Amino acid sequence: SQQGEEDPQALSIQEGENATMNCSYKTSINNLQWYRQNSGRGLVHLILIRSNEREKHSGRLRVTLDTSKKSSSLLITASRAADTASYFCATDTSGTYKYIFGTGTRLKVLA
């Protein structure tokens, strides 16, 4: 079963613009991660945010977490064509590192 649900399902922007994706989840979490998937195969870890953190940055990525709303957002600034991919959030609810993934957002960055 899906724990997280990303919004929007698909997003198309121009190169240089910012892209924002949201993840909502159902039960309390220990931490939340964002992953990127190119071409429907292996996923690559982007960033992890713990339940007691509200914001983290990594390069052009900014992640926020609002545990009261059970939601997280991923912001990619100054997007590039190479950012075209699907983005997934994954939540760990039990502290055992068993990750449940959301439905994903398909991002397309137009050159």
Place this chain on the structure above:
Amino acid sequence: GAGVSQSPSNKVTEKGKDVELRCDPISGHTALYWYRQSLGQGLEFLIYFQGNSAPDKSGLPSDRFSAERTGGSVSTLTIQRTQQEDSAVYLCASSRGREAFFGQGTRLTVV
């Protein structure tokens, strides 16, 4: 090894046949995950191995699915009497902590 290795990368099988999918995790990683991804969908959790603990099999969709992990390393996912709805990409990941490293997946097509 350098990364998580899955084999075969593609498998076409006839309905009713059994298939075995293999995952070689990164050396030293105690956690191993199997996920299934249908076309354009999110990742569906199947099974999670953590060290010597009993595996979390709560995501296996039916008793036709089973998995084992030998010697805390290589894992095999077995699907018996395959059905067309089993067609998907099967992704394996391993972890030593919070970040999961994914293989490139096995694309299973049941005809």
